[in-house]
Amino acid sequence: MLTETLPVRYSQTELVELMIPSYANFGGKIHGGILLSIMDKVAYACASKHAGNYCVTVTVDNVEFLSPVEVGDLVRFAASVNYVGKTSLVVGIRVTAENIKTGEQRHTNTSYFTMVAKDDEGKPTLVPKLLLETEEEIRRFLEAMKRREYKKEYVSLFYSAKNELSIQDGISSLLEERCVLDSRLLR
Numbered sequence: 001m002l003t004e005t006l007p008v009r010y011s012q013t014e015l016v017e018l019m020i021p022s023y024a025n026f027g028g029k030i031h032g033g034i035l036l037s038i039m040d041k042v043a044y045a046c047a048s049k050h051a052g053n054y055c056v057t058v059t060v061d062n063v064e065f066l067s068p069v070e071v072g073d074l075v076r077f078a079a080s081v082n083y084v085g086k087t088s089l090v091v092g093i094r095v096t097a098e099n100i101k102t103g104e105q106r107h108t109n110t111s112y113f114t115m116v117a118k119d120d121e122g123k124p125t126l127v128p129k130l131l132l133e134t135e136e137e138i139r140r141f142l143e144a145m146k147r148r149e150y151k152k153e154y155v156s157l158f159y160s161a162k163n164e165l166s167i168q169d170g171i172s173s174l175l176e177e178r179c180v181l182d183s184r185l186l187r
Helices: 032-051 135-164 167-174
Strands: 005-007 013-018 054-061 074-084 088-098 105-118 129-131
Touching (some): 013 032, 032 054, 032 074, 074 129
Parallel strands (some): 005 129
Antiparallel strands (some): 013 074, 074 088
């Protein structure tokens, strides 16, 4: 039975993981893909707990690595449902790395995962409403609404521009870029 409303705190999820050498790239830093994979798991756990159903990832927004993560760091992934629609949820994840030796903590990134709840037949299913109990939760919900609005505008504008793009008209703008055009294309 679907619970009608759940507070944000009900599904907040946190995972702390030690970064080990097998997670590192050739430069000795943790692969961004490893971090994204863990973030996806945390988003799934948070969204599924709120929805009471299996959830799948639809989009990941705002992935910008602000600081590298080192082997030996303890990394904290803190997830919270920031927004719910009818069948979708936006889970915000804040990632913080801690140097065990010094205790220094660094905010490495914040990302937003849009998840959709699925029923036993794999069809989108209704999720509980979100009870907002603090000003911070209200702010996050409003930000998610604004991000969603801007994303729709961006997609619309981008696809319009993409459909109107003319290679011949755009070639001159490439002259200032770091590319070289094959001379056969300049005819």
